[in-house]
Amino acid sequence: MLPLSSNLITVADMYRRKAERLGGPPSFDRELAQDEAVLQGELRTHALASGLIIHLARVRDLQDMGSHNLLQPGIKATFLLEGQTRLGYGRNDYLLDSRKAPAVLLGLAEEDRFRRAWSRQRHEAKVCLTLSEQWLERLALCGESAGGVARFRREHLSECPWTPSASALEMARQLLLVPCLDAGLLDLYLESRCLPIVFELLERITGTLARPLSLSARQRQRIERLRQFLDSGEADGLSLQRIAAHNGFNVLDMQRLFRQAQGTTVFAYMKERRMQLARRALLEDGLPVALAADVAGFGNPANFATAFKRRFGISPSKIRP
Secondary structure (H helix, E strand, O other), X not given: OOOOOOOEEEHHHHHHHHHHHOOOOOEEOOOOOOOOEEXXXXXXXEEOOOXXXXXXXXXXXXXXXXXXXXXXXXXXXXXXXXXXXXXXXXXXXXXXXXXXXXXXXXXXXXXXXXXXXXXXXXXXXXXXXXXEHHHHHHHOOOHHHHHHHHHHHHOOOEEOOOOOOHHHHHHHHHHHOOOOOOHHHXXXXXXXXXXXHHHHHXXXXXXXXXXXXXXXXXXXXXXXXXXXXXXXXXXOOOOHHHHHHHOOOOHHHHHHHHXXXXXXXXXXXXXXXXXXXXXXXXXXXXXXXXXXXXXXXXXXXXXXXXXXXXXXOOOHHHOOO
């Protein structure tokens, strides 16, 4: 279970957070004082310069009530890692359960109301991603991908069935456990964790997973050059956008073609490569675990040890000669 902060969130905090980034301020179905606590835990909203909006919640309800606020158009994906929540978009109502029906993926073609039912002591760990109109315009999709996303955006309250993959859930967990970073690094961290999820969402919307395409000779050459770039280590620390731009792709096409050729995403490939480098350094050079964590791209050796054991079935300290 993800840790729950003892921090208390008041009505005034809710007004400030909601009004700044998610559309209109919230309205509650009963009178509350500005300093009255309504949630325990952490509630954060990040609006990136690209137009991607990330809403993160690890909270426990302290009130029995309802609330609503106005949302701007865009594609929205909401999913739970823990707990339950009752919410609604426009005329549609949802009961999300992290064990059964954890996610909803829908499009808002126009402004509409978001609703939430509050239940005292109910706990949830939730990620909500909004692909704003600005973000979608900058994406510059082409071909079938563009058509699929455009159709989804045009139909108000359009829905697409989606169950987050294990990879998406891991990225979401890392979003909810974001480290303390300065503003520039924080945006980079958030975007690097969001883009694999966004790619999965857009794949689901466009249906490219259900329509495997053969790669042309030129596409295979481009993917091979990309793979060599990743293997060189030059891409370590770069965002997916910068990797794509360096290799002449947009992000969605890069991820789609790379997955088709390699059977995995760019991010997962880079992570596996660095884990293999760390494993080799431990086995062959006897590198200390803390330094091996740096090789694998982990700032925290304990997190590295957990990921290493999950991947290789043994603790890193036990494979050193």
